[in-house]
Amino acid sequence: MRLLRLLAVMQSRRDWTGPDLAERLGVTTRxxxxxxxxxxxxxxxxxxTTGSAGGYRLEAGNTVPPLLLDEEESVAVAIxxxxxxxxxxxxxxxxxxxxxxxxxQTMPSRxxxxxxxxxxxxxxxxxxxxxxxxxxxxxxxxATRRREQLxxxxxxxxxxxxxxxxxxxxxxxxxxxxxxxxxxxxxxxxRTFRADRIDPRTPNGxxxxxxxxPEDALTHVxxxxxxxxxxxxxxxxxxxxxxxxxxxxxxxSGLLEPIExxxxxxQTGSDSLIDLAAYMTRLDLPFKVESPPELRTCLENLAARFxxxxxxxHSVNARLVRVxxxxxxxxxxxxxxx
Numbered sequence: 001m002r003l004l005r006l007l008a009v010m011q012s013r014r015d016w017t018g019p020d021l022a023e024r025l026g027v028t029t030r031x032x033x034x035x036x037x038x039x040x041x042x043x044x045x046x047x048x049t050t051g052s053a054g055g056y057r058l059e060a061g062n063t064v065p066p067l068l069l070d071e072e073e074s075v076a077v078a079i080x081x082x083x084x085x086x087x088x089x090x091x092x093x094x095x096x097x098x099x100x101x102x103x104x105q106t107m108p109s110r111x112x113x114x115x116x117x118x119x120x121x122x123x124x125x126x127x128x129x130x131x132x133x134x135x136x137x138x139x140x141x142x143a144t145r146r147r148e149q150l151x152x153x154x155x156x157x158x159x160x161x162x163x164x165x166x167x168x169x170x171x172x173x174x175x176x177x178x179x180x181x182x183x184x185x186x187x188x189x190x191r192t193f194r195a196d197r198i199d200p201r202t203p204n205g206x207x208x209x210x211x212x213x214p215e216d217a218l219t220h221v222x223x224x225x226x227x228x229x230x231x232x233x234x235x236x237x238x239x240x241x242x243x244x245x246x247x248x249x250x251x252x253s254g255l256l257e258p259i260e261x262x263x264x265x266x267q268t269g270s271d272s273l274i275d276l277a278a279y280m281t282r283l284d285l286p287f288k289v290e291s292p293p294e295l296r297t298c299l300e301n302l303a304a305r306f307x308x309x310x311x312x313x314h315s316v317n318a319r320l321v322r323v324x325x326x327x328x329x330x331x332x333x334x335x336x337x338x
Contacts, residue, residue, distance in 0.1 A: 002027070004070055006035050007044070010058040017055040032056075071111060078103055078115045092134055130196040132178045137171065139200045140180055144168040149185065149205025155197040163201075166191065167208045170217035179221045183211050190214065192221050230269030234276060235290040239263045248283050265290075273298040 002025065009024050010016060018029040025032070036046050036056060045059040069077065081103065084096035104112050143150045147167075154164045166182035169190075173179075178195035190213055213220055238245050242256050242264035249256065254268030270276035277298045280287055289296045 002031075003035055003039060006032070007039065007058070010046070010056065015055050015057050021056065071108075074103065074107055074111055075114055078107070078111075079118060082115070082118070130177065130194075132196045136195060136198055136200060137178065140168055140171055140195065140198070143204050144170070146204070147207050147210060149208055150182065151201040151203075151205050153199040153201065154193060164193075165205060166193070167211070169210065169213060171195070172217055172221040174221070181213065181217045181221050190220065231271040232273055232276065232292065232295070233267070233269040234292060234295055236266040236268065236280065237263060237288045237290050238266065239286055239288075245283075245285060248285065274302075277302055 005025055006021070009021060018032050021032045022029045027035075036048070040046055047057045047059055049055060078100060081096045081100040084092055104115065107115070140150065150166050150168050152164055152166075153161060155161050165185040166180075167185065168180060168182045170181045171178060172181060180193045180195055180198065182191060182193065183189075184191040237259075239262075241262055242258040245264055245266065246256055249266070254266055256264055256266050258264050268276070270279075273295055277295065281302075289299065
């Protein structure tokens with residue numbers, strides 16, 4: 001446990017003197033020297049210098065030393081590996097399973113039991129999104145960290161290929177797909193790119209000064225998905241709280257925003273109006289289509305088909321009845337003679 005504390009302290013800043021480490025850990029300088037030697041034996045590169053300006057510095061190594069994790073960290077890493085084994089990063093599933101097996105071999109039985117319980121009680125929607133190569137994500141993340149222009153080939157939604165230059169801002173995972181939010185250098189505007197359609201080129205471009213996006217990365221990406229990823233964009237109003245609606249929507253289905261009065265607006269879309277209409281009815285929530293008008297027509301046609309399937313005749317003694325009042329929202333139903 002003392003080695004864990006020593007590692008954590010040394011990572012908090014670049015250089016430490018022996019007396020400073022001893023005071024921070026509540027031990028003697030001799031104990032610090034012994035613990036540093038033990039860490040070096042385990043593979044950690046710790047540089048030491050003597051003299052009045054001497055001290056210790058934890059450096060990056062050429063090999064991966066064994067991880068020293070406390071109990072909660074071990075469980076957290078194991079849970080992450082369980083999720084990664086069924087994730088959307090191409091080729092990482094088998095690697096994650098191998099790492100999980102190694103970690104579980106070193107864990108006490110009580111910790112393995114906690115991980116096993118979670119794994120048995122969890123069901124993941126794996127394979128729902130297109131896989132992304134790990135190298136693509138790490139290349140994007142590295143360019144973002146270094147603030148270097150990213151050069152890549154990109155395949156658009158309609159299959160058109162282009163060469164792009166962009167200043168990467170954030171990677172966003174919606175639970176279904178990976179996206180890159182970046183400033184498009186040639187188009188001089190913010191763009192959202194699907195990571196599975198990005199093929200990075202090397203080397204990266206010049207360094208850049210980061211720009212501030214018009215909104216937070218997640219909101220911008222979700223809005224961009226709604227405006228460009230689907231053939232038909234829709235704006236749906238619910239007269240129930242956004243928290244209620246969000247519980248029934250899958251990740252990446254659109255942007256949900258609360259509005260005055262306790263309701264919310266869902267900006268979403270689909271390549272098929274029939275599919276979108278059918279999905280909204282399955283939500284089992286009162287809603288109103290604000291746009292597009294073609295979706296309202298689609299719902300009217302579906303309503304006629306449902307009535308026909310129920311053997312209802314619109315022309316025989318049927319009348320429209322208001323069944324739920326509201327200040328700006330009403331639900332009507334057809335009432336038929338018994």
